[in-house]
Amino acid sequence: MGPNQYIRLSQLSSQIQDAINAQFKGQKYWVLADITNHSFKADKKIHYFELVEKSETGSTITAKILGKSWGGGALKILDFEITTGQRFTNNLHVLVQVSVDYHPLYGLSVNLLDIDSNFMLGILEQQRNATLARLVRENDYIWKEREEYSTFNSRLKLPVVIQRVAVISSSSSAGNEDFRHTMAHNDFGYVFQIDDYHTVVQGDNNAKLFLNKLIEVYNTGIPYDAIVIARGGGSQSDFLIFDNYGIGRAVAKFPIPIITGIGHQKNVSITDLMAHTQTKTPTKAAEFIIAHNRSFEENILSLQRTIAIKSQQLFLGHYKELNRIKTLVSNNARELTAKHREQLNAARQQLAVNSGAVLHANQKKLLVASQQTLQYPKMMLVERTGELLQLKNSLKTFSNVYLRRQELTMEHHQKSIKMMSPHNILKKGYAIVKFNDAIVSSADGINEGDDFEVILKDTRLISTVKEKIQYDGREPDL
Structure with a gap:
């Protein structure tokens, strides 16, 4: 190259x-x-x-x-x-x-x-809408009514007074501190029991940890009045955990009212829509609970005032009615007294006239009765004397008959006793069996080889059982 x-x-x-x-x-x-x-x-x-x-x-x-x-x-x-x-x-x-x-x-x-920010917003909204549609489609306790969502949790009735609260939040959450401060320093002196359940409350990959904390609250068996999900502010991505399908489903069917105070000001999360009550911040959640209890107290105070006013009105009305009745009774009493006084005077005069006539008539009756009374004892004495003589004769006759009858009865009893005496029975061929110095009529306790005593008319026999045969009382076959 x-x-x-x-x-x-x-x-x-x-x-x-x-x-x-x-x-x-x-x-x-x-x-x-x-x-x-x-x-x-x-x-x-x-x-x-x-x-x-x-x-x-x-x-x-x-x-x-x-x-x-x-x-x-x-x-x-x-x-x-x-x-x-x-x-x-x-x-x-x-x-x-x-x-x-x-x-x-x-x-x-x-x-x-x-x-492009709008493109990302569209994707997030599509994901959110798809999750909401899936929640409604797959869970019969979640309904969509127009633009609102009705869940099992949102349909629960809040207790008239909220006192015991479970708070699910981060261990370092400033929002939880704000919630506790607002609850503890309320203007009405309400006292609350607040239990913390700390977990991670950001990042969609931590949804399982959050769900486990909800399950832990349920498994305690503590009858909480409400559960508060508290979180402070943060970026929108920090809140993606609250758009998670599993968390939304669990919140929707949770049997204790859930109040959210997640801390985001712009959007409403799926968890907010599935919960009983949504508030913007933990502080707002605390203010909601305090206002709820204050509403109950104001209703009680209003009812107290109403009862006091109604009582006063009833008392005043009945007081006037009592005064009217009192006046009416007084007037009627005077009129009745005057009327009855006149009637009594007339009755007194009539009584004086009638009593004289009655006394004269009864005086005549008394004279006749006194004469009859003087004669009656003599007549009665003669009658009773005759009856006593007759009764005396009858008693003498009856006693003689009765004594003779008793003598015959005694003789009969004597003959019967003599006939039933053991000596006479032994003479007829019967015997007395004794076992262990006791008279027996059954052989249930006597076994082969046992000694027993047979008493006859003039002899006592000491015997030993050689054989024990059951007997039904009938003559044996020969």
């Missing part, structure tokens, strides 16, 4: 640079791609990254080129982050304006000149 058959690498790179500059110098292109391998040099305000294009399945990369952005391009990226709330980082699908550049030392790359 001769000296004129090769060139230096720098010469080749210069030719490539000239060719690329001739083709692409001054040209700008809007490119749709994904961001990977992003890094940011804060001291120089330079972004380094790769633009890649993936296949439709997303499994392979079909194109890749280095990219960088500084100066005006870096300012455009900052505007993008402020507008969308989305940090410029890996795995973003973006629409960017670039220019092509080739450097002999660093190779081919593109310079990012601008980035």
Whole structure:
């Protein structure tokens, strides 16, 4: 190979640079791609990254080129982050304006000149709408009513007074501190029991940790009145966890009312839509709970005032009615007293007249009765004397008959006792069996080989059981 058959690498790179500059110098292109391998040099305000294009399945990369952005391009990226709330980082699908550049030392790359914020907002909104549609489609306890969402959680009834609260937040959350401060220093002196359940509350990849914390609250079995999800401010990307399908589904079906105070001022997250009550910040969540309890207290105070007023009105009305009745009773009593006084005077005069006549008539009756009374005892005495003589004779006759009858009965009993005596029974051929010095009528406790005693009329036999045969009381077959 001769000296004129090769060139230096720098010469080749210069030719490539000239060719690329001739083709692409001054040209700008809007490119749709994904961001990977992003890094940011804060001291120089330079972004380094790769633009890649993936296949439709997303499994392979079909194109890749280095990219960088500084100066005006870096300012455009900052505007993008402020507008969308989305940090410029890996795995973003973006629409960017670039220019092509080739450097002999660093190779081919593109310079990012601008980035379309509306395109990113559209993607985020599409993802959010798709998640909401999936929640409604796959879960029968989530309904969409016009532009509002009704969930099992949102349909729960808040307790009339909220006292026991579980708070899910970051362990270093300033929002949780604001919530606790507002609850503890309320103007009405309400006292709350607040239990903390710390977890990571940012980043969609931490959704599983958040779900586990919800499950932990449920598994405690503590009857919380409400659960508060508290988080302070941050970039929009920090809140992507609250647009997660799994978290939205869990919040929607949770059996305890959930109040959100996530801290974002611009948008409403899916978790907000699925929860019972959404507020903008942890402080607003605390103010909502305090206002809820204050509403109950005001209703009680209002009811107390109403009862007092109604009682006074009833008392005044009944007091007037009692005075009226009192006056009416007094007047009627005087009229009745005067009327009855006249009736009593008339009755007294009539009584004096009638009593004289009654006394005269009864005096005659008494004279007749006194004469009859004097004669009646003599007649009764004669009758009773005759009855007593008759009773005396009857008693004497009856006693003689009764005594004779009892004598016959005694004789009969004596004969029966004599016939039933053991001595007479033994004479008839019966015997008495004794075992262990006790009379027995059954052989249940007597076994073969046992000794027993047989008592006859004039003899006692001591025997031993040789054989024990069951007997039903009938004559054996001969």
